[in-house]
Amino acid sequence: MRFIQRLGIFFFLLGLITFTAIPFLGEYQFSEDQLAALVKDLHREKMITILHPMIDKDYTSSFAFVGELNHLMDEYNSVLKAENKWDEVIWDDYSFPLAKAALSSPVQENPYLFLFLSIGLVILGGLLYILPQFRNEPPGIKNNGVFHSKMKNRGWLGMVTGTYLILFYVILYWYPAYLVNLVWMVEPISLALSGNPASQWFLYGLIYTLAILVMGVRMFRKYRGNRYQQVRTASLMFFQTAFAFLIPEILVLLNKPYFDFKNIWPLDYSFFYDYRIESLTQSGAIGMFMLIWGILLIVVGVPAFTYFYGKRWYCSWVCGCGGLAETVGDPYRQLSDKSLKSWKIERYLIHSVLALAVVMTVLTIANYFTAFGLLGNVTNQLHSFYGFFIGSAFAGVVGTGFYPFMGNRVWCRFGCPLAAYLGLVQRFKSRFRITTNGGQCISCGNCSTYCEMGIDVRWYAQRGQNIVRSSCVGCGVCAAVCPRGVLKLENGPEEGRINEMPLIIGNDSIKVNA
């Protein structure tokens, strides 16, 4: 079995190396016709002129190709910018579609082979490593050696992993032209699902879903004997696969708008953007349904479900970001900062993002209904600002790339505006709480250590107080790791939910009139 696990690591690394090497394959060359077909009518003639030196020229690396492309575009644009001819500047980034069209590489001929040698081997290796874990061991808490691990305690393996993730996100968001080989690799899957060619977002969605599925299997192994963890993980795997990945693709296949039925504004910050509203309103009854469904989730779904179950119904049962955090991120949950200071920073930061998202959305809607007479293109600038700093940098690069540095819920804790909204409901109007079992706490600190949201659970438990915190996503791991059966996630009457205990149960010496 030890051999099988080692083999698993070998396959995993081999797959990862292939995956990393694939973008360096192939050659790039495009014709004038290809170029003409890819760019907007408005830009066609200009682009042909600008990129004239590149037409029919053969590039042996993506760096040479993208480098020259960007250089030519910059050259053209900088002149116009210097002359303040902003309208004539070509803001569109054609590097990804051009690179994708220009590529000729072995990946295109044998996409399935490369898919197997990269992602396939990673999955196979991962499963070979995961499945034999904890065999011959009775069910129980499996945190042995977490802080002695180079991976899970900010050791060199964690640093390497974090750096790799950050690089991947930076390339994915801002330099996707370098990933066209990988996109070609998943092209046949995209064609089969939606009938559309693959984009970098399809590649990302596929990897994301597979990562949640494989690491979800790990959760089943790790939390053997803990039904709450297993049911919750199964729910996350289901919602990611069906709602976030398959259904939107199938909708596109059926000529309907791409729509994730479980993504809720303001996490889905572009929900009220004009192009999205237009795409929904122009898609007949189903589009109208999607629009109303999305709004109902915001105004009825979130408060109602959160009232009955706490924000966990979304954050640790349904959400895609939560799905990744609870599966891929689970090995890093202990790295969240528990200090009072970080709680203060958290409250400022997350509520600022919520405020920003609300202001931006209100302006967008106002602008839309005044036919852009109010603010003109200002909302576009706001959108790019939010998209860059919050949507991409915070949620993606920091949110996932920082797993091995600051724990698996950095985005959910410090940035997610939907988490802030859910949290406000949870804190002030909900039946959810983590009940402390009388005086049984021994202050050991397992609960606080393994709280991914950085809540100092012990602070409350050791004084016999229930835990009612806006940030709690209800993952239930504090209750799982507690060695004395002190914590229980419960939905119950609002009365007595928040309890100040002058003295803990068990001492009759002092009578305190509370």
Next chain:
Amino acid sequence: MSNSKHIVILGNGIAGITCARHLRKQSDSIRITAISGESKYFFSRTALMYVFMGHMKFENTQPYENWFWEKNRIDLLEEWVENVDYQKKELHFRSGGKIGYDQLVLATGSQPNKFGWPGQDLEGVQGLYSKQDLEMMEKNTSAGVEHAVIVGGGLIGIEMAEMLAYKGISVTFLVRETGFWRNVLPREESELVGRHILEHHMDLRLETELVEIIPDESGRVKAVLTNKGEEIPCQFVGLTAGVTPKIDFLKETELDINRGILVDSYFKTNIPDVFAIGDCAEFRMAPGPGRNKIEQVWYTGRMHGETLAFNLVNNPVPYKPGIWFNSAKFLDIEYQTYGHVPSDWSTQEYQDFYWEHDSGKVSFRMLTDTNDSIVGVNNFGFRLRHEFFDRAIREKWSGTKVIQNLEKANFDPEFYAPYIHAIQETYGKEKGLNIAFKKRSFIQKLFSAKL
């Protein structure tokens, strides 16, 4: 209350620190100093095992951030106290310094029992109580240890066994009694834990005692000899046959001492302005029926601290613990107890109901007195609610009433197998009762609401 006296607390465990915190809650003006040579900051002793096993870092065992003490003006001194001058009201440190006090609280805790076994001080032989013990254990097990022997089957013993297993060190348990922790647990529970120990591939030797620990040439343990004449080769020996008050440095002074520091129900020693709480205190009269004169449990330490802090500021009240409770974890099996469940009893004394799940890892026991009033429960492998049993035992509920309401006592996570129902069913059958159990509708379960 305005008061500028200086209270010095010797020991920063749960008893001493609870006392310090509650003193500050009661009075803004008292000067409070807590002294410990073990560690500057309060940590949870019960969590030392998790540091060893890599579940936590040592700082994770500290329940309060370091700024907490300054903010609450609790002065911390990292010193070992060598002796106390009760006349001058001074503590003398090993380092040569000293500090004066107006009132002194002794909360020095415990140390592992050593019963004079030959070889008990050899290298590789140790107990586990303090932070220094943990560091020593890390050193003692860092290399060359394949097999270990643990002497004494109690809570620290099972923790040590789990810690050693983490390092891949096989373990033999020497237990004097007929079953694991049998002096506390009834036979079935003791057997349940025994089976689980075997499930973890540990070697459990019941009714076996340590005779001698045998050294190798370098003075390190190489084997132990048992009273059955067997020599067990091992490179590490854990001495976990209980703990005893850590009061050696207070012996042969005017302080009244028996096994612990003798105190009345107000935690007063025989010397004015000197008090003792926690593990190191021994009550002259047991604090309640069926209670020990020395209470060496986390929870009692906390209650001692709460009560003494109140007494030092207000009109003193006697220590009066409520319904007993305790908990532990045996490898993977959690244990809780509420009220009074002795290891053995007579049928004239108590009626007994015992249920065990087919897995042999989950059990429930309830004792009722001759009036069928509940006196206590033991539960293994699942969780029960403290508040529920505190009330049921205090209000002397009948066994049947307890079982009927057991749903409210369930503290297991959601989606867990409902052991409660199996217990209710078994109880009904055994007692020939037709108990009407309140089954909740799907809608009620979905919203977990009392509609």
